[in-house]
Amino acid sequence: MTASLTPTEHVILNMGPQHPSTHGVLRLELQLEGEVIVGCRPVIGYLHRGIEKIGEARTYQQFLPYTDRLDYLSSASNNLAFVQATEKLMGVQVPPRAQFLRVVLLELNRIASHLVFFATFANDLAATTAFLYGFRERELIMDLFEMWVGARLTQSSIRIGGVAQDVPAGFAEKAREFCRLLPSRLDEYDRLLTGNRIFRARTEGVGLLPPEEGIGYGCSGPTLRGSGVAFDLRRADPYEVYDRLDFAVVTQAACDCMGRYLVRMGEMRESARIIEQCLDQLPDGEVMAKVGRTIRPPAGEAYGRVESPRGEFGCYLVSDGGPHPARVHLRAPSFFHLCALPRMVQGWKVGDVVAILGSIDIVLGEVDR
Amino acid sequence: MMKDEIQREFGEAVATAEQVGQELRVRVAPGALAGLARFCRDRGCHYPADITAVDAAGELRVVYRLAAPETGQQVVISVPVPRAGGRLPSLCGIYPGAEWPEREVHDLFGVRFDGHPDLRRILLTDDWEGHPLLK
Numbered sequence: 001m002t003a004s005l006t007p008t009e010h011v012i013l014n015m016g017p018q019h020p021s022t023h024g025v026l027r028l029e030l031q032l033e034g035e036v037i038v039g040c041r042p043v044i045g046y047l048h049r050g051i052e053k054i055g056e057a058r059t060y061q062q063f064l065p066y067t068d069r070l071d072y073l074s075s076a077s078n079n080l081a082f083v084q085a086t087e088k089l090m091g092v093q094v095p096p097r098a099q100f101l102r103v104v105l106l107e108l109n110r111i112a113s114h115l116v117f118f119a120t121f122a123n124d125l126a127a128t129t130a131f132l133y134g135f136r137e138r139e140l141i142m143d144l145f146e147m148w149v150g151a152r153l154t155q156s157s158i159r160i161g162g163v164a165q166d167v168p169a170g171f172a173e174k175a176r177e178f179c180r181l182l183p184s185r186l187d188e189y190d191r192l193l194t195g196n197r198i199f200r201a202r203t204e205g206v207g208l209l210p211p212e213e214g215i216g217y218g219c220s221g222p223t224l225r226g227s228g229v230a231f232d233l234r235r236a237d238p239y240e241v242y243d244r245l246d247f248a249v250v251t252q253a254a255c256d257c258m259g260r261y262l263v264r265m266g267e268m269r270e271s272a273r274i275i276e277q278c279l280d281q282l283p284d285g286e287v288m289a290k291v292g293r294t295i296r297p298p299a300g301e302a303y304g305r306v307e308s309p310r311g312e313f314g315c316y317l318v319s320d321g322g323p324h325p326a327r328v329h330l331r332a333p334s335f336f337h338l339c340a341l342p343r344m345v346q347g348w349k350v351g352d353v354v355a356i357l358g359s360i361d362i363v364l365g366e367v368d369r
Numbered sequence: 370m371m372k373d374e375i376q377r378e379f380g381e382a383v384a385t386a387e388q389v390g391q392e393l394r395v396r397v398a399p400g401a402l403a404g405l406a407r408f409c410r411d412r413g414c415h416y417p418a419d420i421t422a423v424d425a426a427g428e429l430r431v432v433y434r435l436a437a438p439e440t441g442q443q444v445v446i447s448v449p450v451p452r453a454g455g456r457l458p459s460l461c462g463i464y465p466g467a468e469w470p471e472r473e474v475h476d477l478f479g480v481r482f483d484g485h486p487d488l489r490r491i492l493l494t495d496d497w498e499g500h501p502l503l504k
Contacts, residue, residue, distance in 0.1 A: 218419075231439070303443070314419060318425050339465075342467075
């Protein structure tokens with residue numbers, strides 16, 4: 001700090017709500033002392049659509065497509081949290097084939113979401129080539145979704161009782177081909193970006209999140225696993241057939257942006273292995289349980305909890321026995337991660353905010369609901 | 370057993386406590402909330418999974434979901450509050466992650482959290498009138 005005879009003040013700099021690196025409509029009020037951030041106030045709500053209130057005036061089937069649009073980069077995990085809560089209230093048994101298919105869908109969503117993370121994180125740090133590469137691979141997954149479910153992004157395929165569509169002929173072959181291709185593409189990304197000196201300088205040691213603080217802020221997913229905490233709902237609170245599958249929970253000890261990046265890169269490889277196991281073990285049978293056309297869960301409450309690409313995505317559902325939910329609350333991991341952001345950017349510079357915000361991989365659709 | 374410990378420690382402030390699957394569901398009076406949260410945190414529930422509210426079955430209650438990250442176990446604490454003028458102690462001093470969910474409950478349900486460092490609306494615009502998720 002150079003001594004100055006001139007009186008100075010903190011400068012308030014608005015980042016957003018329109019900004020290429022805020023990953024959606026987010027406003028960060030940065031308080032700067034010179035180049036250094038001494039305060040950060042996130043302003044959210046620009047994408048608030050009243051989805052929880054809407055849920056109180058829709059049937060359970062009608063509400064499902066709304067869930068697609070929360071974490072819109074991973075629609076299947078949103079669908080599942082809501083469906084899981086509903087199935088718990090109703091005591092529905094999902095047929096085994098449907099459970100394996102759900103996991104295939106969830107893990108394809110995870111890879112697709114992490115590819116967007118890779119592409120946009122790199123793009124935020126001006127590594128534009130990596131952006132194009134990430135989206136190139138993701139297009140292959142969009143093709144798989146379109147082939148299976150009929151939609152690229154908002155799938156609403158996980159339904160109460162199972163999945164809406166069985167996989168078509170040829171799908172398993174195309175999916176395996178993708179899983180065989182992915183590791184070499186990820187190797188390419190590593191050669192292109194991961195070891196790059198500039199990328200490392202902007203991410204190593206930057207944006208530290210100590211593990212106890214992360215837990216106390218309700219952080220989860222890669223944001224917390226990048227601080228060495230091996231908390232993954234697929235292991236801590238298994239659902240569908242995850243307890244029968246062989247995969248590693250990827251963690252990094254560094255607590256920095258690079259650590260969080262490396263977790264997601266590792267998770268994509270694990271997801272490909274999970275998908276192959278599911279296709280190998282896929283049993284014959286129904287893809288949908290016998291569920292009546294009128295869904296009226298008995299009065300009570302339940303919480304559906306899913307390891308989305310961002311962390312713990314939950315749906316807290318209260319039923320009064322009627323055709324509409326009495327209350328549907330969505331627990332979004334990005335909401336908690338943004339709450340921790342001011343703490344993570346304190347003392348860094350504006351350029352670092354871009355890296356730190358990118359490294360927690362938020363989606364405003366689930367933050368604002 | 371956590372359920373028995375809680376009932377012993379908090380006595381009459383605990384209206385009900387039952388284990389439903391992975392959840393230990395507890396209903397307490399507002400005065401016991403802060404003590405119970407600290408009690409749970411000291412027994413491994415370091416992770417504030419969620420704080421929200423429910424206006425259903427004729428009452429408004431604030432619902433806290435506290436969990437231990439290593440396991441699937443959750444303690445779900447329901448605290449009834451009046452629909453108008455409801456106040457609860459803020460848990461920000463125990464869980465930093467309470468800051469934003471408490472603001473959301475304030476915004477959508479009108480509950481005030483005493484001791485909250487920055488209690489104001491979070492999703493709705495600053496000049497919004499009313500609390501839309503109240504029935």
